Amino acid sequence: MESRIERLCIERRLKMTGQRRIIARVLSEATDHPDVEELYRRASALDARISIATVYRTVRLLEEKGILERRDFGGGRARYEATAHGHHYHLIDVDSGRVIEFADPDLETMLHALASRLGFDLVSMRLELFGRRARVRDERASAGDAAPPVQAPR
Amino acid sequence: MESRIERLCIERRLKMTGQRRIIARVLSEATDHPDVEELYRRASALDARISIATVYRTVRLLEEKGILERRDFGGGRARYEATAHGHHYHLIDVDSGRVIEFADPDLETMLHALASRLGFDLVSMRLELFGRRARVRDERASAGDAAPPVQAPR
DNA sequence: ATAGGTGCAAAGCATTTGCCGCGGT
Protein backbone atom coordinates (compact mmCIF):
# COMPACT_ATOMS: atom_id res chain seq x y z
CA MET A 1 0.00 0.00 0.00
CA GLU A 2 2.76 2.35 0.96
CA SER A 3 5.02 3.06 -1.98
CA ARG A 4 8.74 2.54 -1.74
CA ILE A 5 9.46 6.23 -1.95
CA GLU A 6 6.77 7.08 0.57
CA ARG A 7 8.54 4.77 2.97
CA LEU A 8 11.79 6.62 2.38
CA CYS A 9 10.05 9.91 3.03
CA ILE A 10 8.66 8.64 6.31
CA GLU A 11 12.06 7.41 7.40
CA ARG A 12 13.37 10.92 6.86
CA ARG A 13 10.42 12.34 8.79
CA LEU A 14 8.97 14.31 5.93
CA LYS A 15 5.44 15.44 6.44
CA MET A 16 3.29 13.15 4.32
CA THR A 17 0.57 15.14 2.65
CA GLY A 18 -1.86 13.75 0.14
CA GLN A 19 0.04 15.38 -2.69
CA ARG A 20 3.36 13.96 -1.62
CA ARG A 21 1.89 10.53 -1.28
CA ILE A 22 0.66 10.70 -4.86
CA ILE A 23 3.92 12.00 -6.20
CA ALA A 24 5.85 9.38 -4.24
CA ARG A 25 3.69 6.71 -5.76
CA VAL A 26 4.14 8.02 -9.28
CA LEU A 27 7.87 8.09 -8.74
CA SER A 28 7.92 4.63 -7.25
CA GLU A 29 6.08 3.21 -10.22
CA ALA A 30 8.14 4.98 -12.87
CA THR A 31 10.62 2.86 -14.74
CA ASP A 32 11.71 5.71 -16.96
CA HIS A 33 13.13 9.19 -16.44
CA PRO A 34 10.17 11.56 -16.44
CA ASP A 35 10.48 15.32 -16.41
CA VAL A 36 8.43 17.48 -14.10
CA GLU A 37 5.64 17.98 -16.55
CA GLU A 38 5.29 14.27 -17.09
CA LEU A 39 5.25 13.67 -13.35
CA TYR A 40 2.59 16.33 -13.06
CA ARG A 41 0.55 14.63 -15.75
CA ARG A 42 0.76 11.25 -14.07
CA ALA A 43 0.05 12.64 -10.63
CA SER A 44 -2.91 14.64 -11.90
CA ALA A 45 -4.39 11.48 -13.34
CA LEU A 46 -4.45 10.00 -9.84
CA ASP A 47 -5.62 13.11 -8.06
CA ALA A 48 -6.47 16.29 -9.90
CA ARG A 49 -5.81 18.68 -7.06
CA ILE A 50 -2.08 18.89 -7.41
CA SER A 51 -0.35 21.92 -8.81
CA ILE A 52 2.80 21.80 -10.85
CA ALA A 53 4.48 24.07 -8.32
CA THR A 54 4.10 21.31 -5.76
CA VAL A 55 5.67 18.82 -8.10
CA TYR A 56 8.62 21.14 -8.53
CA ARG A 57 8.91 21.65 -4.80
CA THR A 58 8.61 17.97 -4.00
CA VAL A 59 11.07 16.82 -6.56
CA ARG A 60 13.54 19.37 -5.28
CA LEU A 61 13.06 18.30 -1.69
CA LEU A 62 13.47 14.64 -2.54
CA GLU A 63 16.60 15.40 -4.45
CA GLU A 64 18.06 17.24 -1.46
CA LYS A 65 17.20 14.27 0.70
CA GLY A 66 18.99 11.93 -1.67
CA ILE A 67 15.83 10.05 -2.59
CA LEU A 68 15.77 11.27 -6.16
CA GLU A 69 18.43 12.09 -8.68
CA ARG A 70 18.16 14.84 -11.21
CA ARG A 71 19.36 14.15 -14.72
CA ASP A 72 19.98 16.36 -17.67
CA PHE A 73 19.76 14.54 -20.96
CA GLY A 74 19.58 17.74 -22.97
CA GLY A 75 16.41 19.40 -24.12
CA GLY A 76 16.40 21.91 -21.30
CA ARG A 77 14.26 20.05 -18.80
CA ALA A 78 15.46 18.19 -15.78
CA ARG A 79 14.47 14.57 -15.56
CA TYR A 80 14.24 12.45 -12.46
CA GLU A 81 14.75 8.93 -11.27
CA ALA A 82 14.76 7.28 -7.89
CA THR A 83 18.21 6.94 -6.43
CA ALA A 84 19.42 3.50 -7.36
CA HIS A 85 21.47 1.21 -5.24
CA GLY A 86 24.12 0.64 -7.81
CA HIS A 87 25.76 3.33 -9.86
CA HIS A 88 24.71 3.31 -13.44
CA TYR A 89 25.06 5.45 -16.52
CA HIS A 90 22.85 6.40 -19.41
CA LEU A 91 23.02 5.98 -23.12
CA ILE A 92 20.51 8.05 -25.06
CA ASP A 93 19.32 6.85 -28.43
CA VAL A 94 19.50 10.04 -30.47
CA ASP A 95 16.84 8.85 -32.88
CA SER A 96 14.15 7.80 -30.45
CA GLY A 97 15.10 9.65 -27.27
CA ARG A 98 15.02 6.36 -25.46
CA VAL A 99 17.32 6.00 -22.48
CA ILE A 100 19.28 2.82 -21.87
CA GLU A 101 20.84 2.30 -18.48
CA PHE A 102 24.04 0.41 -17.99
CA ALA A 103 26.61 -0.21 -15.31
CA ASP A 104 30.30 -0.78 -15.74
CA PRO A 105 32.64 -1.32 -12.84
CA ASP A 106 35.69 -1.12 -15.07
CA LEU A 107 34.66 2.28 -16.27
CA GLU A 108 34.06 3.31 -12.70
CA THR A 109 37.53 2.21 -11.73
CA MET A 110 39.09 3.89 -14.69
CA LEU A 111 37.48 7.23 -13.94
CA HIS A 112 38.55 7.15 -10.32
CA ALA A 113 42.08 6.33 -11.37
CA LEU A 114 41.99 9.10 -13.90
CA ALA A 115 40.92 11.70 -11.40
CA SER A 116 43.49 10.63 -8.93
CA ARG A 117 46.20 10.77 -11.57
CA LEU A 118 45.19 14.41 -12.01
CA GLY A 119 45.46 14.94 -8.27
CA PHE A 120 41.79 14.85 -7.43
CA ASP A 121 39.38 12.75 -5.45
CA LEU A 122 36.39 12.05 -7.63
CA VAL A 123 33.33 13.52 -5.94
CA SER A 124 30.81 12.92 -8.68
CA MET A 125 30.53 12.93 -12.39
CA ARG A 126 28.24 13.33 -15.28
CA LEU A 127 28.37 10.85 -18.11
CA GLU A 128 25.94 10.43 -20.92
CA LEU A 129 26.56 8.60 -24.12
CA PHE A 130 24.58 9.52 -27.21
CA GLY A 131 24.35 6.78 -29.75
CA ARG A 132 22.59 5.51 -32.77
CA ARG A 133 21.37 1.97 -33.01
CA ALA A 134 23.99 0.02 -34.88
CA ARG A 135 22.64 -1.29 -38.15
CA VAL A 136 20.92 -4.50 -37.21
CA ARG A 137 17.56 -5.06 -38.81
CA ASP A 138 14.86 -2.48 -38.97
CA GLU A 139 13.49 -2.22 -35.50
CA ARG A 140 11.10 0.54 -34.57
CA ALA A 141 11.62 2.20 -31.24
CA SER A 142 8.34 2.01 -29.39
CA ALA A 143 8.12 4.80 -26.86
CA GLY A 144 10.11 3.26 -24.08
CA ASP A 145 10.90 6.55 -22.43
CA ALA A 146 8.18 8.87 -23.59
CA ALA A 147 10.55 11.47 -24.94
CA PRO A 148 11.12 13.12 -28.27
CA PRO A 149 14.35 12.60 -30.15
CA VAL A 150 17.25 14.35 -28.63
CA GLN A 151 19.93 16.47 -30.10
CA ALA A 152 23.30 15.21 -29.12
CA PRO A 153 26.03 17.62 -28.14
CA ARG A 154 28.77 17.93 -30.70
CA MET B 1 45.94 40.91 -37.04
CA GLU B 2 43.25 38.43 -38.00
CA SER B 3 42.32 36.18 -35.12
CA ARG B 4 42.30 32.43 -35.50
CA ILE B 5 38.55 32.23 -35.22
CA GLU B 6 38.03 35.12 -37.61
CA ARG B 7 40.01 33.14 -40.13
CA LEU B 8 37.75 30.15 -39.62
CA CYS B 9 34.71 32.37 -40.12
CA ILE B 10 36.08 33.71 -43.38
CA GLU B 11 36.80 30.21 -44.60
CA ARG B 12 33.17 29.40 -44.03
CA ARG B 13 32.12 32.59 -45.81
CA LEU B 14 30.44 34.18 -42.85
CA LYS B 15 29.84 37.88 -43.19
CA MET B 16 32.46 39.57 -41.05
CA THR B 17 30.94 42.48 -39.25
CA GLY B 18 32.70 44.59 -36.66
CA GLN B 19 30.88 42.80 -33.87
CA ARG B 20 31.78 39.37 -35.12
CA ARG B 21 35.38 40.35 -35.49
CA ILE B 22 35.48 41.46 -31.87
CA ILE B 23 33.74 38.35 -30.61
CA ALA B 24 36.00 36.15 -32.71
CA ARG B 25 39.00 37.85 -31.19
CA VAL B 26 37.73 37.43 -27.65
CA LEU B 27 37.10 33.77 -28.32
CA SER B 28 40.49 33.30 -29.93
CA GLU B 29 42.22 34.79 -26.93
CA ALA B 30 40.25 32.89 -24.31
CA THR B 31 42.04 30.02 -22.64
CA ASP B 32 39.12 29.26 -20.36
CA HIS B 33 35.44 28.38 -20.80
CA PRO B 34 33.51 31.64 -20.60
CA ASP B 35 29.76 31.88 -20.53
CA VAL B 36 27.86 34.33 -22.71
CA GLU B 37 27.80 37.05 -20.11
CA GLU B 38 31.54 36.83 -19.69
CA LEU B 39 32.06 36.96 -23.44
CA TYR B 40 29.81 39.98 -23.55
CA ARG B 41 31.85 41.63 -20.82
CA ARG B 42 35.13 41.02 -22.62
CA ALA B 43 33.77 42.07 -25.98
CA SER B 44 32.25 45.22 -24.54
CA ALA B 45 35.62 46.16 -23.13
CA LEU B 46 37.02 46.18 -26.65
CA ASP B 47 34.06 47.84 -28.29
CA ALA B 48 31.07 49.05 -26.36
CA ARG B 49 28.55 48.87 -29.19
CA ILE B 50 27.82 45.18 -28.96
CA SER B 51 24.61 43.86 -27.53
CA ILE B 52 24.31 40.63 -25.61
CA ALA B 53 21.78 39.40 -28.16
CA THR B 54 24.50 39.51 -30.77
CA VAL B 55 26.80 37.51 -28.57
CA TYR B 56 24.08 34.89 -28.19
CA ARG B 57 23.44 34.85 -31.92
CA THR B 58 27.11 34.65 -32.81
CA VAL B 59 27.96 31.95 -30.36
CA ARG B 60 25.05 29.93 -31.66
CA LEU B 61 26.09 30.40 -35.26
CA LEU B 62 29.66 29.44 -34.53
CA GLU B 63 28.51 26.37 -32.74
CA GLU B 64 26.41 25.32 -35.71
CA LYS B 65 29.42 25.84 -37.93
CA GLY B 66 31.53 23.63 -35.70
CA ILE B 67 33.86 26.44 -34.72
CA LEU B 68 32.75 26.53 -31.10
CA GLU B 69 31.63 23.92 -28.65
CA ARG B 70 28.99 24.46 -26.04
CA ARG B 71 29.60 23.02 -22.59
CA ASP B 72 27.41 22.60 -19.57
CA PHE B 73 29.33 22.43 -16.33
CA GLY B 74 26.25 23.01 -14.22
CA GLY B 75 25.15 26.37 -12.90
CA GLY B 76 22.57 26.85 -15.59
CA ARG B 77 24.60 28.78 -18.14
CA ALA B 78 26.19 27.41 -21.24
CA ARG B 79 29.91 27.88 -21.56
CA TYR B 80 31.96 27.92 -24.71
CA GLU B 81 35.33 26.97 -26.01
CA ALA B 82 36.88 26.87 -29.44
CA THR B 83 36.70 23.46 -31.05
CA ALA B 84 39.92 21.69 -30.28
CA HIS B 85 41.79 19.38 -32.56
CA GLY B 86 41.97 16.53 -30.12
CA HIS B 87 39.12 15.26 -28.02
CA HIS B 88 39.41 16.17 -24.42
CA TYR B 89 37.36 16.04 -21.28
CA HIS B 90 36.86 18.25 -18.25
CA LEU B 91 37.37 17.85 -14.57
CA ILE B 92 35.82 20.57 -12.43
CA ASP B 93 37.32 21.38 -9.05
CA VAL B 94 34.20 21.60 -6.91
CA ASP B 95 35.88 23.91 -4.42
CA SER B 96 37.22 26.51 -6.80
CA GLY B 97 35.20 26.00 -9.95
CA ARG B 98 38.41 25.64 -11.86
CA VAL B 99 38.25 23.48 -14.95
CA ILE B 100 41.05 21.06 -15.79
CA GLU B 101 41.19 19.63 -19.27
CA PHE B 102 42.52 16.19 -19.97
CA ALA B 103 42.66 13.66 -22.73
CA ASP B 104 42.62 9.90 -22.46
CA PRO B 105 42.65 7.63 -25.48
CA ASP B 106 42.02 4.54 -23.35
CA LEU B 107 38.87 6.08 -21.99
CA GLU B 108 37.84 6.97 -25.50
CA THR B 109 38.32 3.41 -26.62
CA MET B 110 36.52 2.02 -23.65
CA LEU B 111 33.46 4.18 -24.22
CA HIS B 112 33.22 3.25 -27.86
CA ALA B 113 33.50 -0.41 -26.96
CA LEU B 114 30.87 0.02 -24.32
CA ALA B 115 28.37 1.59 -26.66
CA SER B 116 28.92 -1.02 -29.28
CA ARG B 117 28.45 -3.76 -26.71
CA LEU B 118 25.04 -2.20 -26.09
CA GLY B 119 24.31 -2.26 -29.79
CA PHE B 120 24.97 1.39 -30.54
CA ASP B 121 27.34 3.51 -32.52
CA LEU B 122 28.62 6.25 -30.29
CA VAL B 123 27.61 9.59 -31.81
CA SER B 124 28.80 11.84 -29.03
CA MET B 125 28.94 11.99 -25.31
CA ARG B 126 29.00 14.23 -22.35
CA LEU B 127 31.51 13.57 -19.62
CA GLU B 128 32.43 15.78 -16.73
CA LEU B 129 34.23 14.75 -13.62
CA PHE B 130 33.75 16.71 -10.44
CA GLY B 131 36.56 16.36 -7.95
CA ARG B 132 38.24 17.75 -4.93
CA ARG B 133 41.94 18.30 -4.70
CA ALA B 134 43.38 15.16 -3.16
CA ARG B 135 45.39 15.32 0.01
CA VAL B 136 48.61 14.11 -1.45
CA ARG B 137 51.09 11.71 -0.01
CA ASP B 138 52.85 10.23 -3.04
CA GLU B 139 52.94 13.23 -5.34
CA ARG B 140 53.69 12.16 -8.86
CA ALA B 141 54.56 15.76 -9.53
CA SER B 142 52.20 17.54 -11.92
CA ALA B 143 49.95 15.03 -13.55
CA GLY B 144 51.35 13.15 -16.49
CA ASP B 145 49.31 13.73 -19.62
CA ALA B 146 47.11 16.51 -18.47
CA ALA B 147 46.83 19.84 -20.17
CA PRO B 148 46.05 22.24 -17.38
CA PRO B 149 44.39 25.27 -18.98
CA VAL B 150 42.22 26.55 -16.25
CA GLN B 151 39.52 29.05 -15.59
CA ALA B 152 38.35 31.36 -12.88
CA PRO B 153 35.73 30.40 -10.30
CA ARG B 154 32.20 31.57 -10.65
C1' DA C 1 -1.15 24.72 18.23
C1' DT C 2 2.03 25.42 14.84
C1' DA C 3 5.63 24.52 11.67
C1' DG C 4 5.47 23.59 7.43
C1' DG C 5 2.84 22.46 2.87
C1' DT C 6 -0.11 24.01 -1.03
C1' DG C 7 -2.29 26.74 -4.93
C1' DC C 8 -2.08 30.47 -7.72
C1' DA C 9 -0.07 33.87 -10.09
C1' DA C 10 3.82 36.64 -10.50
C1' DA C 11 8.77 36.81 -10.71
C1' DG C 12 13.35 35.01 -12.23
C1' DC C 13 16.89 33.51 -15.40
C1' DA C 14 19.11 32.24 -19.44
C1' DT C 15 18.16 32.42 -24.04
C1' DT C 16 15.54 33.52 -28.33
C1' DT C 17 13.03 36.41 -31.51
C1' DG C 18 10.19 40.22 -34.04
C1' DC C 19 10.80 44.51 -35.92
C1' DC C 20 13.27 47.55 -38.50
C1' DG C 21 17.03 50.38 -39.61
C1' DC C 22 21.99 49.51 -40.94
C1' DG C 23 26.15 47.64 -43.05
C1' DG C 24 29.06 43.90 -45.63
C1' DT C 25 29.95 42.01 -50.04
Add this chain to the structure above:
DNA sequence: ACCGCGGCAAATGCTTTGCACCTAT
Protein backbone atom coordinates in the same frame (compact mmCIF):
# COMPACT_ATOMS: atom_id res chain seq x y z
C1' DA D 1 21.47 46.84 -54.37
C1' DC D 2 20.56 42.96 -51.60
C1' DC D 3 20.42 40.05 -48.06
C1' DG D 4 21.88 39.33 -43.96
C1' DC D 5 23.13 41.49 -39.38
C1' DG D 6 22.65 44.13 -34.99
C1' DG D 7 20.12 46.70 -31.38
C1' DC D 8 16.34 46.80 -28.50
C1' DA D 9 12.77 45.13 -26.00
C1' DA D 10 9.34 41.82 -25.73
C1' DA D 11 8.60 36.94 -25.68
C1' DT D 12 9.88 32.14 -24.26
C1' DG D 13 10.36 28.05 -21.50
C1' DC D 14 11.64 26.05 -17.38
C1' DT D 15 11.79 26.79 -12.59
C1' DT D 16 11.23 29.36 -8.24
C1' DT D 17 8.73 32.24 -4.96
C1' DG D 18 5.52 35.56 -2.22
C1' DC D 19 1.35 35.42 -0.17
C1' DA D 20 -2.63 33.75 2.13
C1' DC D 21 -4.83 29.70 3.38
C1' DC D 22 -4.71 24.79 4.94
C1' DT D 23 -3.14 20.36 7.32
C1' DA D 24 -0.14 16.77 9.22
C1' DT D 25 1.87 15.99 13.53
